[in-house]
């Protein structure tokens with residue numbers, strides 16, 4: 001079953017088209033990554049899905065519900081971590097999370113708050129006012145708030161921006177565990193190592209979807225640059241990023257005994273995603 005359905009969704013801000021006739025299905029229990037440059041429409045799309053903005057046309061269904069008409073019903077079942085933390089600065093980390101938890105009537109709330117504070121490595125600062133926290137620490141409190149009521153879908157808008165690498169990895173381990181238990185994770189990011197950890201990556205630009213694919217398939221679209229030095233002469237070739245192609249490419253060079261060096265630079269997911277975006281820009285210009 002699809003956790004999220006997006007059908008011909010369009011959102012304009014005056015002359016700016018933030019989402020342009022977008023359609024996408026997200027199956028339950030998957031981790032969907034949303035990547036794209038600044039202004040691509042990631043936040044706008046997430047806001048449309050959590051019912052915090054009204055699209056101009058098209059519709060979305062989240063857990064079979066309309067995010068605007070069924071806002072209150074849906075709110076209990078979804079978690080949302082906005083791009084900028086929406087916290088009460090004068091409340092402590094603990095009280096911010098308790099506040100969200102009470103709003104959702106979470107059973108056994110005190111224990112759950114302790115557990116999640118411990119997960120986010122905030123126990124020693126749990127009773128300090130959030131205004132005294134660093135940027136990354138505020139993101140962690142916001143993350144705790146989005147999870148405290150065990151939602152079925154979690155919308156995370158750049159959750160790990162400003163979070164240190166150790167905790168970022170812990171968060172991704174938790175995302176995978178949650179997905180295995182059936183929770184759907186819809187997460188925007190600018191970090192390509194995170195795109196590799198998703199089940200599917202949606203590449204957005206100018207409010208349009210350029211590609212939706214597994215990270216492995218996206219990697220297959222890459223190229224490798226082969227540099228060979230034969231008798232002190234440099235030869236180069238561009239090949240597809242697969243081992244068989246490497247062997248074929250080398251055969252063309254004869255695999256001579258006087259080949260003294262073979263260097264291979266394979267595109268990483270960041271190179272490929274950038275080239276998908278650039279291809280589309282060229283198409284638009286030509």
Ligand SMILES: Nc1ncnc2c1ncn2[C@@H]1O[C@H](COP(=O)(O)OP(=O)(O)OP(=O)(O)O)[C@@H](O)[C@H]1O
Nearest residue numbers: 013016018036037038039040041042043044045083
């Ligand atoms: N409230 C608003 N009023 C007018 N324009 C807006 C508003 N919110 C977003 N936009 C415009 O809509 C487009 C998409 O913005 P959005 O915030 O969705 O991008 P994003 O992909 O989340 O970017 P970032 O990576 O910087 O967070 C941009 O051109 C932006 O200027």
Ligand SMILES: [Mg+2]
Nearest residue numbers: 042043083157
């Ligand atoms: Mg954004």
